[in-house]
Amino acid sequence: MAGRSRVNHQSGRTTLRANGLRVLYDGGCPLCRREIAIYRRLRPRRPVDWVDIDANPQAPSRYGLTVTQAMTRFHVIDGEQVVTGAAAFVTLWSALPVWRHLAAVVRALRLLPVLELGYAWFARRRLRRRCTEESCRAG
Secondary structure (H helix, E strand, O other): OOOOOOOEOOOOOOOOOOOOEEEEEOOOOHHHHHHHHHHHOOOOOOOEEEEEOOOOOOHHHHHOOOHHHHHHOOEEEEOOEEEEHHHHHHHHHHOOOOHHHHHHHHHHOOOHHHHHHHHHHHHHHHHHHHHHOOOOOOO
């Protein structure tokens, strides 16, 4: 899939339920927390483990990521792959009721590059704003 960032997962360092996803999110970001809360209320088609990296800053290292990398972009671990940015959202949406239809539209219309541009713009500003509020652990 175009736009999907891949990093080799170091197998054996953590256990993920079969066919499951692991979502790394910034629980210190109010907007991020609200969005994840919406997703968590749904019944996913695949098991999803939710990892708040603000509360659990050592978690990203299990996937070969630094806290800075994990705070800078949204990450979803799908099997042996670490998926980032807009592609991570599409991966997560694919497992969620209703949202999976949006994921299918994004894929069918090849909108991932456009979503990635929007996400990259948002992510830069989110982290910059979070860091100016003296609650930033990413740097």
